[in-house]
Amino acid sequence: MVVGAFLPPVYLRVRANRRRRAFDDALPDVLQLISGALSAGLSLAQAVDTVVREGPEPIASEFKRVLVEARIGMPIEDAFDGVAARFQSKDFAWTVMAIRIQRQVGGNLAELLNTVAATMRERAYLRRQVRTLSAEGRFSAIILCAMPPLFALFMLFSNPDYLAPLVADIRGWALIATAAAMMTVGTVAMSRLVKVEL
The missing domain is CATH 1.10.287 (Helix Hairpins)
Known part of the structure; x- marks a missing residue:
């Protein structure tokens, strides 16, 4: 009874943390992929579809859900917010906020995503350095x-x-x-x- 009560939540928490880490690790490369697709002339929805076809898991499956929600009428930024909430990813929440602001005031979204991806890589490098030192x-x-x-x-x-x-x-x-x-x-x-x- 003790194992049945405590083991499943612990197992699910470990799997969720592993999935969350995989999402955060792959996020800069995915933003770079979206930026390249936007620079090639694709729309944001088409760039997200590129990630669904070519991106790593678990981002590909989550972005597929984003496309499904966008096709039934949800704004794509709100669908992205759902992904950030499910993965509890502050990095992706800031990315969605930047996309939302850019779509309201205008600007080069591809360049913005490149900057965000570079910032995430620097933060990940600093995080690894701190983990090593501690x-x-x-x-x-x-x-x-x-x-x-x-x-x-x-x-x-x-x-x-x-x-x-x-x-x-x-x-x-x-x-x-x-x-x-x-x-x-x-x-x-x-x-x-x-x-x-x-």
Whole structure:
């Protein structure tokens, strides 16, 4: 029952995060593809259709849905907003905002998308640099958080009499609860220290 209650949401969250990362990683190349199609004289809808035929997943299938929604009367910017909301992609939400503004005030959309794609690539490069530089801190945090429960598990199997007073007395349970609370606070603090938002 425990596995059935907790495993499916965890599995779906992992798959969703993987799909979201694939979307964000492929987005600059897709914007470059749309920009090239626009420079060749195609409309925005035709450029999106080019992505559907030649682009990577999961963007190709999502843009196919955009085309279907556009054909039944939804403005293409609103359909793009739906994609940004489903993937929780701030980068694509900013791209849609730029497209919406450009279509209202005019300008070269192909050049705008090229600029946005270049900015996304620079941000991705900076994000990878930060992740590399913070790897030591993250690894230290994982080791520090894993050591107490692993050591307790080791002692439970190697010398159970040593841990018996901890679970046989109410004061032992109070100590366990205090240690768990301190571990939680420490884990949250370390995760915030090594997490850098870009």
